[in-house]
Amino acid sequence: MGRLDPVFARTREEGRGALIGYLPAGFPTVDGSVELLRGMVEAGCDLVEVGVPYSDPVMDGPTIQAAADRALRSGFRLRDLFTVVEAVSSAGGQAVVMTYWNPVHRYGVDAFARDLAAAGGLGLITPDLIPDEADDWLTASEAHDLDRIFLVAPSSSEERIALTTAASSGFVYATAVMGVTGARDAVGGLAPGLVERTRAHTTLPIGVGLGVRSGEQAAEVVSFADAVIVGSAFVARAEAGVESVRELTAELAAGVRKAPSPIG
Amino acid sequence: MSGQAPQAHDPHAPGPHDPDARGHFGPYGGRFMPEALIGALDELSAEYDKARLDPEFTGEFTRLLREYAGRPSLLTEAPRFAEHAGGARVFLKREDLNHTGSHKINNVLGQALLTKRMGKRRVIAETGAGQHGVATATACALMGLDCVVYMGEVDTERQALNVARMKLLGAEVIPVKSGSRTLKDAINEALRDWVTNVDTTHYLLGTAAGGHPFPVMVRNFHKVIGAEARAQYLEQTGRLPDVVTACVGGGSNAIGIFHGFIDDADVRLVGIEPGGKGIESGEHGATLGEGSPGMLHGALSYLLQDEDGQTTEAYSISAGLDYPGVGPEHAWLKDTARAEYRSATDDEAMHAFRLLSRTEGIIPAIESAHALAGALKLGQELGPEGHILVNLSGRGDKDMDTAAKYFGFYEES
Incomplete structure (x- = not known):
């Protein structure tokens, strides 16, 4: 039983896709990120991904790079992550953490899992950790009852999709385009095929991310996936304040309710 | 010394020093x-x-x-330079003479x-x-x-x-x-x-x-350095060196020359990292000396990082050594004590840079000058009986502007 199962059970019951919003912890400040993430929860994100600002974000485009850089320069420390997750959880939000692996490795994988679970976090999305290298995370996630969200990509072989989905719980993160994060005008044409290939290997919900920024795109994504994941567009709106973030959330939340979910 | 027969094995063939199937x-x-x-x-x-x-x-x-590249590169003895290295004999593996000027x-x-x-x-x-x-x-x-x-x-x-x-x-x-x-x-x-x-x-x-x-592929393409150097050293001196030394940024020239001698248990392998403005200043690139295990750019190795696992900035006068990570095989050679790692500061490297230029008429890359600075100290430790092989990984033409500024040549003119 995954920690995120109730989230997807509810969206399936409502016959719609889930909206997942990403924002880095500590951006623009620790308190500021709490306010923004709570705004996203209140305005309709079913799940938030709390990002860990990292010095070498090789999967991220300029928008998230700049946000991570700003968070680090304004003094973000890893312990602040747990403060942010706790604040989101205690406000009724559902939160997972998205992090490059070295900060977790450095903190200690078991200690990180313990502290994340204690803060009310439900799982981890790991963009540069593949199951092949994840023995200690598999152990720690079992011990602390956290979901493991690994990624599949358009370049993944059938064999790798099978291996990755078998190691995952909660949901599977499908990267819609080959490339780094960043809002795009069109959802990658590779996404539907990837989702279809992934479904052949798992009954887990599948979330699609990388590039979405409008309600229309969100509707398009949830016509073939179980969740749409939005990151850079939220980061870009954060500059304009929490009201702007709420507006985007509302637009996207309306988008995921437009199209019937394929398994809804 | 033992095991002095020339090694004839194929540098590309799988062997006992390869990582496991998943690259560990x-x-x-x-x-x-x-x-x-x-x-x-x-x-x-x-x-x-x-x-x-x-x-x-x-x-x-x-x-x-x-x-095309002009191999084999020469092995050159540097006797006038060696006078400053405790009188030990110093030999240079001349990767600076390859086409494009480095290994x-x-x-x-x-x-x-x-x-x-x-x-x-x-x-x-x-x-x-x-x-x-x-x-x-x-x-x-x-x-x-x-x-x-x-x-x-x-x-x-x-x-x-x-x-x-x-x-x-x-x-x-x-x-x-x-x-x-x-x-x-x-x-x-x-x-x-x-x-x-x-x-x-x-x-x-x-x-x-x-x-x-x-890591294994790049190493194997550079094994030719060590294979040539070992055969040349034997041919020119009838023995093997006591120490093989090379600069270490990411570590490719070092791993290439080290592998020629890795099964010669009596040959010490010494990597020289950039000490920058001094280890105590915090401005350096001594990843193996001062770092701790972590991931950067796809592998677990040693890393310069803070307590939150954020990569910290390296510093060196040498652009080629200015890197907070290092190849994973060096981490393993360090932990198993098959190789040792030291550092040379900017000033020590620039001293060796000028010294080799003036004693031997060879202008090294500033990267390679770190290995030369290491050799000056190793020579003092070994004394006149010592034999040191230095990987002169590149030539210094590219560094003239940095050197002219460092030595104040522009002010003199």
Whole structure:
């Protein structure tokens, strides 16, 4: 039983896709990120991904790079992550953490899992950790009852999709385009095929991310996936304040309710 | 000394010093990479595993090393320099004499041949000092491949001559303005390009780091350095050196020469890291000496990082050593004590840089000058009976502007 199962059970019951919003912890400040993430929860994100600002974000485009850089320069420390997750959880939000692996490795994988679970976090999305290298995370996630969200990509072989989905719980993160994060005008044409290939290997919900920024795109994504994941567009709106973030959330939340979910 | 028979084994053949099937040297190495790149790494591994056993591939590689790069490079004794090294005998492995002026050409020719075997037409690379970028641009010109080189903005300024060389060779040079604007960020940007264009593009990584198979593959392409040096040392002196020393940034020249001697238990292997403004100043690039285990650019190795696991900035006067990570096999050689790692400061390296120029008429790369600075100390420790082999990994032409500023030559004129 995954920690995120109730989230997807509810969206399936409502016959719609889930909206997942990403924002880095500590951006623009620790308190500021709490306010923004709570705004996203209140305005309709079913799940938030709390990002860990990292010095070498090789999967991220300029928008998230700049946000991570700003968070680090304004003094973000890893312990602040747990403060942010706790604040989101205690406000009724559902939160997972998205992090490059070295900060977790450095903190200690078991200690990180313990502290994340204690803060009310439900799982981890790991963009540069593949199951092949994840023995200690598999152990720690079992011990602390956290979901493991690994990624599949358009370049993944059938064999790798099978291996990755078998190691995952909660949901599977499908990267819609080959490339780094960043809002795009069109959802990658590779996404539907990837989702279809992934479904052949798992009954887990599948979330699609990388590039979405409008309600229309969100509707398009949830016509073939179980969740749409939005990151850079939220980061870009954060500059304009929490009201702007709420507006985007509302637009996207309306988008995921437009199209019937394929398994809804 | 024992085991002095020339080694004749094939540098490409699988052997006891290879990592496990998933690229682990002890606990180090592996693949801490996005899933989107795993397919490309698998493809590269499969192609390399075939190529290394294919006489057509290894024969073509060897032919290019001989007829294009100018191998074998010389082994030169440096007696006037050695007078400052406690009287020990000092020999230089002259990688500076290779085409393009450094050891980098070895790896580049091997990977460019693999790129063609994989049917890819576009090559990307990172560069710090510009030596790897120039070597990559050269091989791409030779083989008709498109070439894009990522280079930190700070480095494009301190190595402007190499930027011009790459452009002349037909490469596009993209200055990287993110992060510390040096080698680390150039690799980040190259990885972002690769994940976007992986179907058409080979990432020609310039050092024995990164996700598997890069560390073992790059090492094997550089093993020729150590294999030649061992045979030449025996031929010229009738014995093996007491110590083999090389500079370590990412560690490719060091791993290449170390492997010629790795089974000679009596030969000490000493890597010299950049001590920058002094270890105590905090401004250095001594990853193995001062760092701790962590992931950067795809492998678990030693890393300069803070207590939250954020990579910290390295510093060195040498753009090619200015890197907070290091290849995973060096981490394993350190932990198993088969190799030892020390550091030389900017000032020590620049002293050795000028000393070799004035005593031997050889201007080394500032990177290689760190190994020379190490040799000066090792010579004092060993005394007149000592034998030291230094990997002179590159020539110093590219460093003239840095050197002229350091020594105040511009002010004198």
